[in-house]
Amino acid sequence: MTMRHELARVITSREVARGIIRLAVRSPLIAATALPGQFVNVRVDHRSLYPLLRRPFSVSRTDGEVCELLFNVVGPGTERLAAKRADDTIDMIGPLGKPFCLDHEIGTAVIVAGGLGVAPFPFLTAALEKKGARILTLLGARTRAMVIRDHLTDVRVATDDGSEGLKGTVVDLLERTLSGGQTPNPKIFGCGPTPMLRALSAVAAARDIPCELSLEGSMACGVGLCQGCPVERTAGGRKYALVCTDGPTFESTEITL
Numbered sequence: 001m002t003m004r005h006e007l008a009r010v011i012t013s014r015e016v017a018r019g020i021i022r023l024a025v026r027s028p029l030i031a032a033t034a035l036p037g038q039f040v041n042v043r044v045d046h047r048s049l050y051p052l053l054r055r056p057f058s059v060s061r062t063d064g065e066v067c068e069l070l071f072n073v074v075g076p077g078t079e080r081l082a083a084k085r086a087d088d089t090i091d092m093i094g095p096l097g098k099p100f101c102l103d104h105e106i107g108t109a110v111i112v113a114g115g116l117g118v119a120p121f122p123f124l125t126a127a128l129e130k131k132g133a134r135i136l137t138l139l140g141a142r143t144r145a146m147v148i149r150d151h152l153t154d155v156r157v158a159t160d161d162g163s164e165g166l167k168g169t170v171v172d173l174l175e176r177t178l179s180g181g182q183t184p185n186p187k188i189f190g191c192g193p194t195p196m197l198r199a200l201s202a203v204a205a206a207r208d209i210p211c212e213l214s215l216e217g218s219m220a221c222g223v224g225l226c227q228g229c230p231v232e233r234t235a236g237g238r239k240y241a242l243v244c245t246d247g248p249t250f251e252s253t254e255i256t257l
């Protein structure tokens, strides 16, 4: 798959929840080739050396020549990205990484997102809809105001404070949903904080359900050069896989979190 380097022009930037930004940029080469689960590595200001390292973000959605990113403002890179306005530019490399695997027959795609782990799923939802899979989307958030449901299908919610949906974690909601028996031939797609992904893997293993996870740990080069993004493998030749090139999507049985 060819990696592209584009100076992408901002079309819109919108705060969809407190500190969470949806950024739409015109990046025709990356939008045309990206697949769900892949990411872009962004140099926020191409005229400045700070921040030096690129920052990785999932491709949240594509629409023609447009790529959308959904991100949380947590530090200098995302603060600068949040300050971008229409007609500003950002320097993007992508699409990077291994997409979600959609080769097999999927009866029910059960999407499980914790917090900003929702970012890659609008893109995945569009691909699953084309494939004709039934989709169930389970979102976990701290509170109702942090639930971001745009471009998703059949959404159910769990919140830590009980302000919407189930009071509990999104993995509690998954257990309840699977026990309801309404998910024939399921495959789980998960993204979120590591403790949530660990719990998700355990549920999938206990019920023998295929489960693919998208990891969002720290990263530097994004292209397999710095060895800065290892994740432990359960089997196979190498003890560690690289999140940027072997992932960010992995079968849950492939890795130890």
Ligand SMILES: Cc1cc2nc3c(=O)[nH]c(=O)nc-3n(C[C@H](O)[C@H](O)[C@H](O)COP(=O)(O)OP(=O)(O)OC[C@H]3O[C@@H](n4cnc5c(N)ncnc54)[C@H](O)[C@@H]3O)c2cc1C
Residues within 6 Å of the ligand: 039, 051, 055, 056, 057, 058, 059, 070, 071, 072, 073, 074, 075, 076, 077, 078, 079, 116, 119, 120, 215, 216, 217, 218, 219, 248
């Ligand atoms: C493949 C991949 C895809 C990603 N997709 C998205 C996305 O779609 N939306 C999004 O909001 N974020 C995503 N991230 C995380 C995002 O890259 C970081 O939040 C971003 O790099 C932070 O940059 P910063 O300069 O603002 O903050 P930094 O100064 O780099 O970090 C600020 C604080 O956040 C913590 N932090 C930084 N990165 C992470 C991380 N990955 N996980 C947990 N804590 C972190 C740091 O430890 C620090 O405490 C993704 C990461 C990867 C590897």
Ligand code: FES
Residues within 6 Å of the ligand: 219, 220, 221, 222, 223, 224, 225, 226, 227, 228, 229, 242, 243, 244, 245
């Ligand atoms: S980020 Fe450099 S090898 Fe993965």
